[in-house]
Amino acid sequence: DTAVSQTPKYLVTQMGNDKSIKCEQNLGHDTMYWYKQDSKKFLKIMFSYNNKELIINETVPNRFSPKSPDKAHLNLHINSLELGDSAVYFCASSQGMGHRGNIQYFGAGTRLSVL
């Protein structure tokens, strides 16, 4: 069973559209994340949720809205998509907020292409 799963794997859409990416983890973790990997492979944190509460929001445009219906899910909704949103989005999870040594487990990524 996949530990951290994201859907869809690929997403091609037009500028101005609204889209969602879903993430689920079956590891029993209490913390989930969204990272963005740009075309140069640079990875940066976007959001983090702990027990459904937002704990990290890294100057991401308001068009991006994460939603965590429960500890096992963290979805990412993007409004009014722009060309610059094209990237690979990775979901991750870990256990134990505040434990700096805990390991984050990543999903396979969602490649978003905005045309």
Added chain:
Amino acid sequence: AQSVAQPEDQVNVAEGNPLTVKCTYSVSGNPYLFWYVQYPNRGLQFLLKYITGDNLVKGSYGFEAEFNKSQTSFHLKKPSALVSDSALYFCAVRPGGNKLVFGAGTILRVKS
């Protein structure tokens, strides 16, 4: 700000030779350092971490990393490279809280 730097965009090595992927860090306080690997079209996989203790950390797939406080480095090493080790390698630091701050990544190419 706490950060890591990976000075090499790409490292090329022949199969069977030792490999080193470099990482230097800039942190205040005790560093929490990680190495992840990304295979093509895959997510990141954890390789190893340094929290405290022994400066030589052993991880998955025969990789190890050496923490050097005086040189503020955390280089990833493997005694004998395999073609299947070819991938994108990320060094990361956890400055506090839960986020990981990644380096720019280093492409490792192992040729047979």
